[in-house]
Amino acid sequence: MTDARDRILDAAEELFAAKGFDATPTSRIAARAEVPKGLVHYYFARKVDLLSALVERLPVERVDRAAVVVAGDVEQSLCRLVAALDDLLDSSAVLSHLLWREADTHPSVRDALHERFDRIVGEIRGVLLDAGAAGEVDSAALLLASAVSYRHSVDRHAPQRVDMAPELRFLARALTRSAESRPAPA
């Protein structure tokens, strides 16, 4: 039998994501984790402590840049990057789901969410630079991070993930051409 505390967290993550924090009774968490009800409160005195523990468990999104960047090919690099980000975000999809819901009422959740967005912007920016993009890299990174984040929050409802290839090509061209036509701005 795996560790009971972990099973409780797993169960909480799934149920919170599926139904929301308020709509999930701790008794159901216990049932899904197959532990007695009291054990949930033994490990997590208040229900909200489950949320905090879940946020602490959040993996730090880190892209393997060497495996993603295709030097000189911004479009291809972006395609691989988005695929990598999709994988990363999917691996904690239920938890992400939860974050979106509870960000307002729980400041620690909100902070974790902001940190993640900033991290994603940073990863995109790094890949763009490594791939040889020039021009308004920061603007492109922010736009793309918004789009990726948006897909993973709201568009999670979509039957299947929307393909972003056109947008990536657009961005790649913009960054390539802008580099050709004139020197990069500060």
Next chain:
Amino acid sequence: MTDARDRILDAAEELFAAKGFDATPTSRIAARAEVPKGLVHYYFARKVDLLSALVERLPVERVDRAAVVVAGDVEQSLCRLVAALDDLLDSSAVLSHLLWREADTHPSVRDALHERFDRIVGEIRGVLLDAGAAGEVDSAALLLASAVSYRHSVDRHAPQRVDMAPELRFLARALTRSAESRPAPA
């Protein structure tokens, strides 16, 4: 005295947005609306009916395109458009807030959210075309709609709204240059 039914909806909108659907008792809605408790359930048999009624009340976002578009100046047009969208979304900010939270558990809310996103994409696309943009207008519209929506959902926590001027300039240039260099793709 304004209509009791409307006052109930107003109260529900504020409280749902502030605390979430589950965390808002109907009794508190009645109290804020200054109506007797029974009246809430008289108009809205189930609590969830309040949510549906709120979604029905959602204004349809419609930009006054003539007032926004500056023919031939894509960047300026985008700046005005984003300002107009910000105003529109702010006017129903609390309700938007609510939609983000409850989209998962209530399909009608989710649908309303998707419709709104599609409407925003359409508005951006229309403005871009009217302003004379060429090239990958659809991609640009989707990216910008994502960024605008993102700011209004998640970034509502930000102390003050992030200025999007750099991103708008970036998009405008990309669309202008791409139009110069070659014909717009399908």
Next chain:
Amino acid sequence: MTDARDRILDAAEELFAAKGFDATPTSRIAARAEVPKGLVHYYFARKVDLLSALVERLPVERVDRAAVVVAGDVEQSLCRLVAALDDLLDSSAVLSHLLWREADTHPSVRDALHERFDRIVGEIRGVLLDAGAAGEVDSAALLLASAVSYRHSVDRHAPQRVDMAPELRFLARALTRSAESRPAPA
């Protein structure tokens, strides 16, 4: 069917007195009052509100002085007075019981208890004066009030109430003799 709210208070009074405030679940109060559990909390939002309501119900002890005083006979007056006080206190015996237990944790209860003691001292003093006692009437009143209160709080456990006749005779003599021998002190 008598008023449900009153039946709840009656049940609470009996159970609190018998087992103590903390040891009495509201569910048992509901059961004894033969009302659904929710009704208890409908009338008394918090359990402690039951205590407050009980204290509010406390009858004000008021002795019919004309029926008690035998002019010129202090001992006889005291005997009648103690009998009258015993009756008064017995009529709210369970509630008194409760007051002794909960005085520490609930200030409103403590205050009610003090007020009652002062009232009893006043009644004794009035009877003594009307009966023609002289001398240290205040001291005698305080001693007797202590003894009566003590019997009704702690000594409630005694199989049968201790007869106070000897003490009353002692007090009566002291007050009579002291009046004969010398003028009353300030």
Next chain:
Amino acid sequence: MTDARDRILDAAEELFAAKGFDATPTSRIAARAEVPKGLVHYYFARKVDLLSALVERLPVERVDRAAVVVAGDVEQSLCRLVAALDDLLDSSAVLSHLLWREADTHPSVRDALHERFDRIVGEIRGVLLDAGAAGEVDSAALLLASAVSYRHSVDRHAPQRVDMAPELRFLARALTRSAESRPAPA
């Protein structure tokens, strides 16, 4: 480090007195005693056993009669006696406090309380006789014991202890004069 068992009892005494028996969790006793939670139940299998052990620890009130009695001066003897009793009762004030609260629900506590009252009556009686008082010594002892006990139970809430000098003088005079006028009754 003092004995763990004693530290547990000390902690229980303070907490029971402050909050009451029912309102004090054993875990808080363990925390205040700075012992692991399991140790409390190791020494005291049931929570109620803590109460019994506390009653066993009660010091027997014993007045040093030689130091208190002023032969031939009943009033002065009473003053000294009351001061001595106050000291004795204050030394176990928290425990007394507890006894008053829990006397009803725990017979052993109730018995201990009665024994103590009888002991106090006995001490007062002894001092009165040694001081040369005559007359209704038993009645006076019971009245004074009631008053002293009352002060230490209910009046513990008073901001500062009430001075009993007038009452003591009253009793002393009554006992002195009654001795002069006629032989003591049975």
Next chain:
DNA sequence: TATGAATGAGGTTTCATTCAT
């Protein structure tokens, strides 16, 4: 001897919903 993880019954309280008026 000593520990603290584990248990589950039961506590107070909240609240959507019903219904008689």
Next chain:
DNA sequence: AATGAATGAAACCTCATTCAT
């Protein structure tokens, strides 16, 4: 149409007690 008293299921949480180590 409008009201608010009444209901009871179920939520969170507490805590004495047990037990393996």
